[in-house]
Amino acid sequence: MPNLEKQKNAAGKLIEFGMVRHTADEIAHRNHTDKGERPLRFQGQGKILLALSQDDGLSQKELATRLNLTVQSTAEFVNKLVKKDLVTKEKSTTDRRKTIIRLTDLGRTTADTETAKVPEFLNALTDTELDQFTSILTKLNASLYDEIDTADASQSGKVQQAVTDWLRDWFL
Amino acid sequence: MPNLEKQKNAAGKLIEFGMVRHTADEIAHRNHTDKGERPLRFQGQGKILLALSQDDGLSQKELATRLNLTVQSTAEFVNKLVKKDLVTKEKSTTDRRKTIIRLTDLGRTTADTETAKVPEFLNALTDTELDQFTSILTKLNASLYDEIDTADASQSGKVQQAVTDWLRDWFL
DNA sequence: CTTTTTAATCAGGTCCCCCTGACTAAAATT
DNA sequence: AATTTTAGTCAGGGGGACCTGATTAAAAAG
Secondary structure: OOOHHHHHHHHHHHHHHHHHHHHHHHHHHHHOOOOOOOOOOOOHHHHHHHHHHHOOOEEHHHHHHHHOOOHHHHHHHHHHHHHOOOEEEEEOOOOOOOEEEEEOHHHHHHHHHHHOOOOHHHHHOOHHHHHHHHHHHHHHHHHHHHHHHHHOHHHOOHHHHHHHHHHHHHHO | OOOHHHHHHHHHHHHHHHHHHHHHHHHHHHHOOOOOOOOOOOOHHHHHHHHHHHOOOEEHHHHHHHHOOOHHHHHHHHHHHHHOOOEEEEEOOOOOOOEEEEEOHHHHHHHHHHHOOOOHHHHHOOHHHHHHHHHHHHHHHHHHHHHHHHHOHHHOOHHHHHHHHHHHHHHO
16 A cells, blocks of 8 residues: 555645746747647647547548547548648548548648657756656556546557557667 | 656556546546536636635635736626525625625635545556656646746746645645 | 448537726826 | 826627537448
8 A cells, every 4th residue: 555645745746847837838939939730739739639640541521430529520630630731631542532631741740740759848857767667658648548448448449459559660 | 867768658548647637527427417517627607616615705806916817807707606606795885896706605615616626537556656646746846837937927826825725724 | 132240421519728808986186 | 176096897709619490411220
């Protein structure tokens, strides 16, 4: 049975980390007011970008299924991304009902820099701490995957598979 | 100079942590479909709640200034919170232009449980790991505070003060 | 060669975050 | 007393994440 006090401390720091990181992001975005430069996280348009950068050239339907979205929502997000020149739409030649979505160069770059960037604050850690941090996060992630599978056994492992796939490139 | 490989590993795990945590939250919310039960993070209405739980009885103007919002946005969020019975509005007796915003009991509870809950996934860590995690996060937070102060020297230390104040209760 | 299924689209809606502009009521100044 | 500043309000708008319902075009099946 882990020490409750220690858990509480860690939890507090984690919350703090979330808050401070959020405000840091906010300030960073306030400064270089690059017009369209938005966060794009793991929702909506961002989700689509992520999925494509892991598996380009999907149809809208496939995207929708994979991301647990309705086709209409998917269409909306895709259209918004097209307007921003991050993806392209083209009719499939083999099945002309389908619309194939592909990342543009800009889209790929965006998706990559969105995630595949070592945050500066990691410079504050020594090698030993980095190792500790990595191993701790590995444990936490495993625990979360468990939680997800327990809550939604229907697609057990699917989430983990998706995330792992997506992260694979990034580690090479 | 820290090992780049190790940094990259840690960064990857951190990103993964973010993603998995997000989907875990999503699923958790999907399950108990308690109607009004929304996330309420560090934006909009959530921000207001946080600010109040740290310093109750502020005027709308003070809230707006403190949170870097326009008074109109602030009014909007406050009104929404009033509808949810999380805060109350009352005219100040000393200056009848001012509207004082106060947390209701429900509001305080909500603000607290919003943050002050030890996430289950921390159970996956041993005492030693918890200590390591805490000390690493402390370092990361410090680094982020630095980043914020550098980028926005105007209000140097203000963010940290606010966050620290807010977290104080939670640690006792 | 008709049904039926499938991939998309349009229309319209809900709720969230956040802003500008115009206007009122109450203090503070002059 | 007249003016200006201050705290709020209303109206309206832009974007974002999602959804349901109705309809069309193309492929698959009967």
